[in-house]
Amino acid sequence: MLSNSLATRDIQSQIHPQTNLDLHEKSGPLIMASGDGAIVTDDTGKTYIEGMSGLWCTALGLKEDRxxxxxxxxxxxxxxxxxxxxxxxxxxxxxxxxxxxxxxxxxxxxxxxxxxxxxxxxxxxxxxxxxxxxxxxxxxxxxxxxxxxxxxxxxxxxxxxxxxxxxxxxxxxxxxxxxxxxxxxxxxxxxxxxxxxxxxxxxxxxxxxxxxxxxxxxxxxxxxxxxxxxxxxxxxxxxxxxxxxxxxxxxxxxxxxxxxxxxxxxxxxxxxxxxxxxxxxxxxxxxxxxxxxxxxxxxxxxxxxxxxxxxxxxxxxxxxxxxxxxxxxxxxxxxxxxxxxxDGVIDGVAVLGARMESVLAPLRDHPLVGEVRGVGLMWGIEFVSDKEGRTPFPAEAGVPAKVQDAAFRLGLICRALGTAIALAPPLIVKPEQVDEIGRIMAKAIDEVYAAL
The missing domain is CATH 3.40.640.10 (Type I PLP-dependent aspartate aminotransferase-like (Major domain))
Known part of the structure; x- marks a missing residue:
């Protein structure tokens, strides 16, 4: 396990792209220590499903020996x-x-x-x-x-x-x-x-x-x-x-x-x-x-x-x-x-994508969700304050970010992007991990809804 001083050293020495630098100085980094397939582990030993493939990119997961x-x-x-x-x-x-x-x-x-x-x-x-x-x-x-x-x-x-x-x-x-x-x-x-x-x-x-x-x-x-x-x-x-x-x-x-x-x-x-x-x-x-x-x-x-x-x-x-x-x-x-x-990885995306759609589709009925959209293994969940009027929450409400944080606490890494949450797991994600993504997203959205 990495030393807790690593976070302090990071704040003192490194600039992180696409990051609120003021907030970073106060909250510090999340330090990832290892990865295997669609799972990443931080320096405290907590594991997460890497639901964004890093930045849409670790398509073959995080421990492909070949x-x-x-x-x-x-x-x-x-x-x-x-x-x-x-x-x-x-x-x-x-x-x-x-x-x-x-x-x-x-x-x-x-x-x-x-x-x-x-x-x-x-x-x-x-x-x-x-x-x-x-x-x-x-x-x-x-x-x-x-x-x-x-x-x-x-x-x-x-x-x-x-x-x-x-x-x-x-x-x-x-x-x-x-x-x-x-x-x-x-x-x-x-x-x-x-x-x-x-x-x-x-x-x-x-x-x-x-x-x-x-x-x-x-x-x-x-x-x-x-x-x-x-x-x-x-x-x-x-x-x-x-x-x-x-x-x-x-x-x-x-x-x-x-x-x-x-x-x-x-x-x-x-x-x-x-x-x-x-x-x-x-x-x-x-x-x-x-x-x-x-x-x-x-x-x-x-x-x-x-x-x-x-x-x-x-x-x-x-x-x-x-x-x-x-x-x-x-x-x-x-x-x-x-x-x-x-290995038929690309051929397998259609099956996994259909499974992603099936586990995310029920979210369309949630009071906070206006749209669930996607293709293959890239999906977005759009949040609204009013379903009929398709009204987005004001930016200062930070609803997608709150859902992102709730999912993170529950062991899923996703990404808040504007008025939506994005999901793009590795192409080698396991079917049961896809199911877990759906379960965590539903729970995270429910938590945020209850707090609102």
Whole structure:
């Protein structure tokens, strides 16, 4: 067991992202000591079901020996080499080929980074580079959705549609535009049918493109299913209608598969589940099941040809990261993809997802719950003060956070996101653990309701 002084040392030395720093100084950290499958254990010995896969990422759980062995083997062979200036390693070559093989649409090349934020930031640069190569450098504005999440670097935070990533950072940058979040429950008009809602949102995008000038709008970023925004699924017909608008004005589609890639929605890719046809795909998280930091961009042939033409003109592709295509990370990713495939992990998500739905469905009748939504193994529970009016609690009431805290005390880690709670357990979660997630969530919500 770790020393109690560890919490003091943490407060004195470390900054935690996405954390209230003032509160942290008063309450201190939760220190995790070990993990096994979907279970984590803190430094006091208390165990929890890891109902968020860390940050949507530990898809194969927290003690997959095959990933550890793959890393150890590559550490022994070649622990690092860079891939600048015509250098390469076998794990990176194998991984790029595999990603192109399983891509939901035809792609040409793969570019590696270390995080989802880096991948989305790089995607913005590639889009600008592409249109500059075509002699259209003014075509560089980026459209994304309110409540969408794409990272915290300067460009990726500008794409993100969450206000706390913008306030006092002077973000978003100029040229980053946002449209309505496609959450039918919250954004649909009285009496509006779901497909009519999708039509209206597609028209909003077209109107924005026309207002800005189609010659200035470069790309549209979208998560196939929105994660950090509260697990928002696309309404009926949404991506089909949006894609038609983008094609009409030669606006590129970027599928941010950082959360949805590699089985989370029940398919290899969220783009398969929801019918996206992207020009670029960004992925990370479950690519290595979070055992090593790694991200990738899958690049269409037309964009690669622009990159090629720029190299002929300039003499070099002027972009890259020291740890991009890290051989140990790539070796771990190769093994993770084998496990997803050979062990039937992704095929099993549909069954586990159906079980999640069955244990969470009764919550729809609870006075605090307005909506239970989800796909595969990503689910959201929306809280309301008035079911008929779909009225959210005021932010200062902190109802989702109170449910999160109650669940935590009962042994379940979930995440309060806006007006909802998110659940995304590892893809290898056991059926009886899914049942326990449902039991704990029901009890936690009842506790909060009684206190209210």
């Amino acid at each position: 990933l550890a062995k793959a890393a150890a083997k590559q550490f022994d062979i070649l622990p690092y080499y860079q891939n600048f200036a015509h250098r390469g390693t076998e794990p990176a070559i194998d991984l790029a080929a595999k990603l192109l093989e399983i891509s939901p649409v035809s792609m040409s090349k793969v570019l590696f980074q270390s995080s989802g934020s880096e991948a989305n930031d790089t995607a913005v640069k590639l889009i600008w580079y592409h249109f500059a190569a075509q002699g259209r450098p003014e075509k560089r504005k980026i459209i994304s959705r309110q409540r969408g999440y794409h990272g915290t670097s300067i460009a990726s935070a500008s794409i993100t549609g969450l206000p706390h990533l913008h306030t006092d950072w002077n973000l978003p940058l100029d040229g980053f535009l946002q449209v309505t979040c496609p959450h039918f429950y919250r954004e649909g008009l009285p009496g509006e049918a779901e497909e009519a809602f999708s039509t209206r949102l597609a028209q909003e995008i077209e109107d924005l493109i026309l207002a800005e000038g189609p010659e200035t709008v470069a790309a549209f970023f979208a998560e196939p299913a929105m994660g950090t925004g509260g697990v928002i699924l696309p309404p009926v017909g949404y991506f089909e209608k949006v894609q038609a608008v983008l094609d009409k004005y030669q606006v590129l589609m970027v599928a941010d598969e950082v959360i949805t890639g590699f089985g989370r929605t029940g398919s290899w890719w969220g783009s398969e589940t929801f019918g996206l046809k992207p020009d670029l795909i960004t992925c990370a998280k479950a690519l290595t099941a979070a055992y090593m930091p790694l991200s990738a961009i899958l690049i269409s042939e037309s964009i690669y040809q622009s990159m090629l033409e720029q190299s002929r003109k300039i003499g070099v592709f002027g972009h890259g990261y020291t740890y991009g295509a890290h051989p140990v990370a790539c070796a771990v990713a190769n093994e993770a993809l084998r496990i997803y495939d050979e």
